[in-house]
Amino acid sequence: MRKRTFILSTGAIAITCMMSGCSILSGKTDPQGGTANNGQGSPNNPIMLTIRHTQVKDTQKKRLAMLQEVVKATEAKVPGLTITLDGVEDKVNRFEKLRAEMAAGNPPEIFDLFGGTDTKDYVKANRLLDLTPILQELGLTDKFYSFDEFTVNGKIYGIPMAGYVEGLYYNKKILAAQGIKPPQTWDELLAASAKLKAAKITPFAMAAKDSWVINMMINTMWVRTAGTDSIEGFLNGSKHWTDPEVLKAFEQYQTLIQKDYFQDGSLALAYAEQQNTFSSGGAAFMFDGSWANTPLLDPDKSSIVNDVGFMNFPSMGGPGDGYINGGWSNAYGFSQKVTPDQLMAIKEFIKQMYNESMQKRQLVEEGMPPAMKLQDTSHVNPLVTEIMNVFTSSKGSFPAFDSRIQTKVRERLERGMQELLGGRTDPASLMTDLEKQQEASNKEETHTTK
Template sequence: MKKRFLLLIVAVLLTMSALTGCSSSTKSDSSAANGTDQTGNAAEGTKSFNMVLRHIHIRDTAKKSLEILQETVKKTESEVPGLTFVLDGVEDAVNRDVKLKAEMAAGTQPPVFSLFGGADTRNYSKAGRLLPLNDILKELNIQDSFFDLREFTVDGQIYGLPESGYIEGFFYNKKLFEQAEAKVPTNWDELVTAMEQLKSKGITPIAMGAGSGDGWVINMLVNSMFVALGGPELQEGFATGATKWTDPAVVETFKRIRMMVDKQYIDPNVLGLKFPQGQANFYTGKAAMLFDGSWAVNAISGESSTVKADTGFFRFPDVGGPGDGYINGGWSNGYGFSATVKDQELTAVKAFINNFYNQENQKRTLVETSQIPAMKGISDLQGANELIKTIGEAQGSAKGAFPAFDSLVQPKIKVTLESTMQQLLGGKIEPEKAAERMQKIQDEANTENK
């Protein structure tokens, strides 16, 4: 049976009225806590203070997300006496793998910052760097308003809030598929056939930019493939030692990726392109497919796109393994807050959460940025992009969802897989050796964590 738009969203629409009642009460609570009078004027004698807010909305395709953030910042500043936010826009990988990692080690993290769930949240919370949010969410009456906070929860404490959700899969150009007489694949053999048909017509089958610091891009495809071949429990066992990177499903994944490179099913210039350039090759009609997250809808539907009316979506095809039917999806990217915030800053944190995480902003996230909301109860979907609805149907037809592998393993594993897959793409390492390297680093990481 065909399911309509986002299984999880549909499942909670019936709770809409209860959640709507929550949002009206939180505003009055916030203004009282902020130390403003009934007109919203700041109390006399309030000291001015600045707060850095680190975000990752720096690309042209993230303009709408940045606008929502900027409007939230402006509203929060008007409510909190003396507050000025200093927005610090940093590229996602640089923030996660360089700046934030160094700041957390030194204890100099910003008051508000983009945070990735899973291993990052676990490590930073164990180090005492993250502000627990349970009491704040109860105070604002939104503790039950999110779809899934598991990736930001450690030992029962919530340390971050997802900005939006995602699923990953193949975007495809319907016109190029028709030109090559290819059909939308439902299994691995059909995918290989489609890639060969496209290539025979002089069409690049899969757009991708995984050069320089963008090794994570290929790992979206790798992740979906080894889960399909080995099941979700495969990646759940890496950090515990229950499974290994040398297991057959992973080695077979590396072999198939190498085959796709050798046959030039993946853009031959994959290592010469950055992520946005690879994306652009799809949304300007130069390639037939793009394996990406639902966040890519914003670029595909943007002003520079020539394929916005011709793009479809399908989840990773079945391969005959225990992970068939599952889809990579979750709520991993969001905001965290420093454990060292002072009283004035804590007031600002509460106001920011209240102003950012509400029904109005969540609907804007869906309609304006085509990203899957993090909160329940979005009912008016008028204006939502047709492509995001198709993505929702793909999610709804899936057997289940699994998180990105890097939310389950130590950070050094993520970095190692990125460099290793770049070498595999460049023909510098064989699949079996790649698997052995990964397991060696995994063993080291597991020993360090004992």
């Protein structure tokens, strides 16, 4: 889910990693993890809120439990309040359900919100609550590392749940057994992959049925070869998908495909299978986001808890070498259409969700680094510490392309990468198609803003 600084010290910690929200209600539980109000408060003055969350996977049970605790505490503080949890898979929420609700003008009062382009589009449609005065009132404005991806025209419209960072996870035990050091260059990565394949070990865990998954690594690769300003260049026309330095990254990605370095049958595998393969010791590398910490560090789901390493993607000889994909892209957003009573309840929810205790629990229990600046950073998992150190030692960060690029371009890239993986297109053809769509989307965007 980027240009920030992370700090690891005895007094403060700044890190990036994707996290979604968590929750608990009181009383009778609904099928989505919510509960009805148990009678506390004033039945003559009911207040109803719905929270759209994305904690629906088996690996997110702890996060859901934390959200449920926040909801229970909020209900206890606000007489007559009933909160319903509506759990929806994250991709369905972002690209289908929430988008349709925003178009119709009826989103839930509280919802999982993606930063960048999504937030800007919803602000333009006048759907999001301006949180600037609320954060000031609650004394939270200076407590977060960054609101950048949720700030439009100087106003804040989303409160980050946590950060994220993307990079290369590796199995320390497998690499050591093969006499392979963590590769620092593209050539070293190719050599390591060749040696692993010869030993009948899958070099890369990969599940490409969910198209966004396949685009994580290629995003970092074209930034390596074309620079951190490539996305803005595509948007303003100063760079093109067909530029040689962009094409180079896709050609090198195709090399991995042609040499069969990815997991067999990846086009038919859902995202969870990528993590399952890696966590069971079935592959040496996995490019993923720091949200993957949860299943990787769960001894009930992972056989490599003590063997996981994390590194920045190897250098590829371009201007983007040494930079890392990271930032704060997932947040809670709030509907602009709320009553004064609902607004009061929303403020209490924010107080219960965004505090030292909840952010520390997310860090320690889930390995999900906080969005807020913590005073106590003890008992941090070694893998999380390693991720922070990788971020700290990077040249800088850049945002994921899908937080900036237009929807039609993102969709074309997703389809194209699946076609490339399946051998149905080649890098040059894909870049030509992408450039056509980019030019059309830029033209359409310019027309609509006039």
